[in-house]
Amino acid sequence: MKRYLSLTLASVLFVTFTTSCKSTKEFATLAQAGTSYTTAMDRLLLATQEVEIDSTSERLLQDDTASNLSVKQYRNLSDPNEQTIKLIALLRTHVKLLSRYFGLLQELATSNAPGRAKTSINGVIDNLNSVSKEIHGSSLVQANVKSGAGLITSAIISGKIRGALKEELNARKDTIEKELFLQEELLKFLSTELTGELAVIKQTREQRLVIFPLTSETPIANADGWINNRRTILTMSLVSQELNTASNSVKKLREAFGDLVSDKLTLDRVNSLLDDFDSLLTIAEKLKS
Amino acid sequence: MSKEELLSQLRSIELRLRSAEVQAFFMTQSPADRAQLVALRNEISQQISQLANAQFQHLANQLNELSADLNTGIDNLQSELDSLESTIAILNTISNVLGLVGRVIAFIP
Numbered sequence: 001m002k003r004y005l006s007l008t009l010a011s012v013l014f015v016t017f018t019t020s021c022k023s024t025k026e027f028a029t030l031a032q033a034g035t036s037y038t039t040a041m042d043r044l045l046l047a048t049q050e051v052e053i054d055s056t057s058e059r060l061l062q063d064d065t066a067s068n069l070s071v072k073q074y075r076n077l078s079d080p081n082e083q084t085i086k087l088i089a090l091l092r093t094h095v096k097l098l099s100r101y102f103g104l105l106q107e108l109a110t111s112n113a114p115g116r117a118k119t120s121i122n123g124v125i126d127n128l129n130s131v132s133k134e135i136h137g138s139s140l141v142q143a144n145v146k147s148g149a150g151l152i153t154s155a156i157i158s159g160k161i162r163g164a165l166k167e168e169l170n171a172r173k174d175t176i177e178k179e180l181f182l183q184e185e186l187l188k189f190l191s192t193e194l195t196g197e198l199a200v201i202k203q204t205r206e207q208r209l210v211i212f213p214l215t216s217e218t219p220i221a222n223a224d225g226w227i228n229n230r231r232t233i234l235t236m237s238l239v240s241q242e243l244n245t246a247s248n249s250v251k252k253l254r255e256a257f258g259d260l261v262s263d264k265l266t267l268d269r270v271n272s273l274l275d276d277f278d279s280l281l282t283i284a285e286k287l288k289s
Numbered sequence: 290m291s292k293e294e295l296l297s298q299l300r301s302i303e304l305r306l307r308s309a310e311v312q313a314f315f316m317t318q319s320p321a322d323r324a325q326l327v328a329l330r331n332e333i334s335q336q337i338s339q340l341a342n343a344q345f346q347h348l349a350n351q352l353n354e355l356s357a358d359l360n361t362g363i364d365n366l367q368s369e370l371d372s373l374e375s376t377i378a379i380l381n382t383i384s385n386v387l388g389l390v391g392r393v394i395a396f397i398p
C-alpha cells in the first residue's frame with residue numbers, strides 16, 4: 001500500500017512537473033517570437049526612415065536636372081521628411097515598450113527559479129537535519145522525503161510561474177490582440193509605403209546612375225561601378241516583394257497568442273514564426289544597405 | 290475613393306511623370322515647360338508624403354492608446370519576477386538561520 005502511494009505520488013509529481021514545463025516552454029518560445037518581431041520591426045522602421053529620406057533626395061536631384069529649384073520647392077519635400085522622422089521615433093518608442101513586455105514574459109517563462117528553489121529547500125532540509133542530529137542524534141527528514149520535497153517545491157514554483165503567465169495573458173488578452181492587429185496594419189502600410197518609395201528610388205536612380213551615363217556622349221569611366229550600380233538598382237524590387245510576403249507573419253503571431261490563451265498552441269507553429277521574423281529582419285537589413 | 294486608393298493613384302501618376310521617357314522628352318522642351326513639369330512633380334510628391342504621414346500618424350495614435358495597458362503588464366510581470374526572487378531569498382534565509390542554529394547548538398555542552 002505504502003509502495004503504491006509512493007508510486008502514485010511520484011506519478012502525480014511527474015505529470016504536474018512535465019505539464020507545467022511544456023506550457024512554460026510554449027510561453028517562452030512565443031515571447032521569443034514576439035521579441036524577434038519587435039527587433040525586426042524596429043530595424044524596418046529605421047530602414048523606412050532611410051528609404052523615405054533617400055527617395056526625396058532622388059526626387060530633388062531629378063527635378064534639379066530639369067529646372068532650377070526654389071527653397072520653397074525644397075521645403076515642400078523636405079519638411080514632410082522631418083515629420084516622418086518624428087513619427088517613426090514615436091513608433092519606435094512604442095515598439096520598444098512592446099519589446100520590453102515580450103522580454104519580461106520570456107524572462108518569467110524561462111526563469112530558473114524552480115531549480116534554485118529546489119536547491120534552497122534542500123539546504124533548509126540539510127540544516128534541519130544537522131540541528132535534529134545535534135538535539136536528537138538522528139536526522140529529522142529522510143533522504144527520500146528530502147528529494148520529494150525538492151521536487152514538490154520545484155513543481156510549486158513552476159506552477160506559480162505558469163499561473164502568473166496565464167493570468168497576465170488573460171488580463172492583457174484584448175490589448176495584445178489589438179496591439180498585434182495594429183502591428184499587422186503597420187507592417188502592411190510599411191510594405192506598401194516602402195514598395196512605393198523604392199519604386200521611385202529605382203526609377204530615378206536608374207536614370208541618374210545607369211541611363212544617363214550610358215546615353216551621354218562620353219563613355220562610362222568606371223565600368224565596374226556602373227555594373228554594380230545597375231545590379232543593385234534592378235534587384236531593389238525583389239526586396240519589396242519579400243516584404244509583402246513577410247507582412248503575413250504578424251497575423252500568424254496574433255493567431256498564435258490567441259491559441260496560447262486557449263491552450264491550442266503547438267511549438268511547431270511558434271518555431272515557424274521564429275523563421276518568419278528572421279526573414280523579416282534580413283529584409284530590413286537589406287533595405288538599410 | 291479611400292485615402293489608400295488616392296495614395297496609390299498618386300504614386301502611379303508620379304512614377305509616370307518621373308519616368309526616363311518623360312524626363313528625356315522635357316529635356317528637349319523650353320525652360321518654362323521644364324519648370325512647369327518640376328512644379329507639378331513637386332506638388333504631387335508633396336501630396337504623397339503628406340498622405341503617407343497622415344497614415345503614419347493615425348497608426349501611431351492608435352498604438353499609443355495601448356501603451357498604458359502594456360505598462361501595467363510590464364509592472365505586473367516585473368512584480369511576479371520580484372516575488373519569485375523574494376520566495377527564494379526567504380528559503381535561503383531560513384536555510385542560513387538553521388545553519389547558524391545548528392552551529393550554535395553544536396557548541397552547547
